[in-house]
Amino acid sequence: MTTSKENLDETPFQTAGPFLHIGCMPNAIKIKKLYKNDLGEIPFKSKNESELITIEGSVFDGNGVALDDVMLETWQCDEKGEFKEESGFARFIPNNLTKKFILKTVKPGSFKGFDGKIHSPYISLSISSRGLNMTLNTRIYFEGDELKNDPLLSIINNCNVNSLIAKKISKHSYLFDIFLQGEEETIFLDI
Amino acid sequence: MNVKSLIRRNYKKQPEVDFPDYKSSIFRAPKNKKISFPSSDSEILGPIFDENVIGELDNNLTLNFSKNKNSPLGHKIIVYGNVLDQFSKPIEGALIEIWQANSAGKYLHNNDKNTAPIDPNFAGCGRCLTTSSGYYEFLTIQPGPYPYPNRGIEWRPMHIHFSIFGKSFGQRLITQMYFEGDPLIQDCPMVNSIADEKAKKSLIGALDTSRSNTQNLLAYKFNIVLRGIKQTYFENRREGL
Numbered sequence: 001m002t003t004s005k006e007n008l009d010e011t012p013f014q015t016a017g018p019f020l021h022i023g024c025m026p027n028a029i030k031i032k033k034l035y036k037n038d039l040g041e042i043p044f045k046s047k048n049e050s051e052l053i054t055i056e057g058s059v060f061d062g063n064g065v066a067l068d069d070v071m072l073e074t075w076q077c078d079e080k081g082e083f084k085e086e087s088g089f090a091r092f093i094p095n096n097l098t099k100k101f102i103l104k105t106v107k108p109g110s111f112k113g114f115d116g117k118i119h120s121p122y123i124s125l126s127i128s129s130r131g132l133n134m135t136l137n138t139r140i141y142f143e144g145d146e147l148k149n150d151p152l153l154s155i156i157n158n159c160n161v162n163s164l165i166a167k168k169i170s171k172h173s174y175l176f177d178i179f180l181q182g183e184e185e186t187i188f189l190d191i
Numbered sequence: 192m193n194v195k196s197l198i199r200r201n202y203k204k205q206p207e208v209d210f211p212d213y214k215s216s217i218f219r220a221p222k223n224k225k226i227s228f229p230s231s232d233s234e235i236l237g238p239i240f241d242e243n244v245i246g247e248l249d250n251n252l253t254l255n256f257s258k259n260k261n262s263p264l265g266h267k268i269i270v271y272g273n274v275l276d277q278f279s280k281p282i283e284g285a286l287i288e289i290w291q292a293n294s295a296g297k298y299l300h301n302n303d304k305n306t307a308p309i310d311p312n313f314a315g316c317g318r319c320l321t322t323s324s325g326y327y328e329f330l331t332i333q334p335g336p337y338p339y340p341n342r343g344i345e346w347r348p349m350h351i352h353f354s355i356f357g358k359s360f361g362q363r364l365i366t367q368m369y370f371e372g373d374p375l376i377q378d379c380p381m382v383n384s385i386a387d388e389k390a391k392k393s394l395i396g397a398l399d400t401s402r403s404n405t406q407n408l409l410a411y412k413f414n415i416v417l418r419g420i421k422q423t424y425f426e427n428r429r430e431g432l
Contacts, residue, residue, distance in 0.1 A: 004278065004421075006198055006277035006278050006419045007277070007278065007279055008275065008276075008277045008278075008279055008416045008419075009201065009204050009277070009389075009390060009393070009416060010198075010200065010201065010204070010205075010277060010364070010416055010417065010418050011364060011366055011393060011394070011415050011416045011417070012204060012205050012206060012366060012385050012390045012391070012393065012394060013205055013206055013364065013365060013366050014206065014352075014365070014366045014367040014381055014382075014394065015213070015215075015365075015367075015381055016352065016354070016365045017352060017367075018300075018302050018303075019290060019298045019300045019302065019303060019352075020290065020352065020354075020365075021300065022290040022298060022299060022300055022314065022315055022316045023288045023289055023290025023315075023316045023317075023318075023352055023354060024288055024290070024354060026314065026316050029300060029301070031256075031299060031314050031316070034255055034256060034314055034316065035246065035249070035316075035318075036246065037244075039240065039244065039286075040238075061218045061219050062217070062218035062219070063218050065218075067219075069302065073363075075233060075237060075238060075360045076233070077232075077233070083232055083233070083236045085236065085237070085238060085239035086238075086239065086241070087238075088238065089237075089238035111232065113231045113232045114193075114194055114195060114231070114232055114235065115194065115229065115231065119231060119232070122233070124233045124234070124360055126360075126363060128365050129219065130215050130219075131213070131215030131216045131217075131218070131219035131220070132208065132216070132219055132220065133206035133207065133208050133210060133213065133216060133220075133381065133384045134205060134206060134208050135363065135365050136221065151228070151229075151231065152226075152228050152231070155226075155228060156226055158223075158226075160223075180218075180219050180220070180221055181218065181219070181220070181221060181222055185221055185222060185223055186221070187223070187226055188221050188223070188225045188226070189225055189226050189227075189228070190199075190200060190225040190226060190227040190228075191197075191230070191234045191360070191361050
């Protein structure tokens with residue numbers, strides 16, 4: 001067994017602020033012709049519509065207001081449980097009228113991790129915005145999947161564990177609301 | 192077996208998320224403690240972006256939105272540095288995205304209510320991938336400071352927003368670079384959400400006079416450190432042996 005000691009501190013976070021779209025998704029706010037595409041518009045380019053699930057939801061602040069100035073990023077393995085560095089990343093914002101985000105992606109598979117354990121299917125999710133001095137991290141698991149032996153879920157001893165599980169609405173669609181504060185506060189992760 | 196794990200984040204050197212001096216955090220900062228757990232594949236791995244997503248002028252903010260090659264207003268600056276991990280190892284191919292206000296302190300964004308003028312030749316966004324030595328460089332315009340509503344009117348120090356993807360999703364970083372000598376830094380609640388003085392200072396780009404004097408523009412150096420990944424090797428052994 002070998003380990004070595006790190007010698008530098010991680011650079012501190014600062015808030016992404018209200019204008020993060022300029023740098024991260026300029027096309028979404030109509031700054032056109034600068035970048036051909038915004039990154040993460042389509043997480044799996046080779047898949048067609050019938051192979052995808054839909055996850056929709058809103059991000060609520062402590063006043064119960066659904067926010068439209070947050071940026072969400074997701075990262076996941078494919079349906080076979082394989083992580084591929086060129087696919088599986090998505091970046092999106094809530095619609096400014098409905099305040100809902102919609103992610104169309106492949107339903108991830110379960111996988112055997114570096115730790116030798118079987119992980120239930122999940123999507124990693126991060127949230128950045130004005131008012132958040134650090135990016136928040138959580139996960140989206142799926143109702144109906146085998147979840148009780150998942151290495152993360154099985155160590156969470158918290159009544160809000162359901163905040164990590166997307167509700168199944170129909171065969172291919174799920175609901176995943178995020179609560180930044182309040183009784184239903186979503187579980188956030190120190191990844 | 193080769194087990195990888197991210198170095199645990201040192202929250203003493205990070206901003207406080209629940210920091211009421213920054214008013215917008217009051218109804219957005221979660222109140223409960225985050226759950227810590229061993230890194231798994233999704234944190235160790237991450238999306239990688241290749242050269243063909245980057246356009247030729249993406250790291251030149253003085254030209255990437257200019258009309259008929261007109262320059263944006265303000266003075267040109269170079270912002271450069273290296274992206275390293277916590278073991279001082281350069282990170283090649285890290286994606287850096289930046290965004291900033293123009294020289295008058297105005298963002299090209301509908302939600303910016305500041306009355307300062309927009310600059311038709313400046314969008315304020317750029318991106319690049321780091322080289323094999325972790326090096327990056329942007330040519331841009333000195334962003335202006337600007338007023339914003341917080342505890343009454345306050346002024347943001349001049350800054351550039353940075354978003355960085357390393358090799359791992361757990362290395363993901365979003366931060367801001369400030370400018371050496373800016374008197375507005377010391378009272379900024381976003382800066383002061385970091386308690387550790389050394390950590391705070393690490394966000395201040397240093398004026399590089401030698402480079403400034405040879406290139407006819409001011410140069411600022413800003414190094415970025417992403418989390419390190421520890422590797423622990425165990426001998427492969429069958430159970431029970």
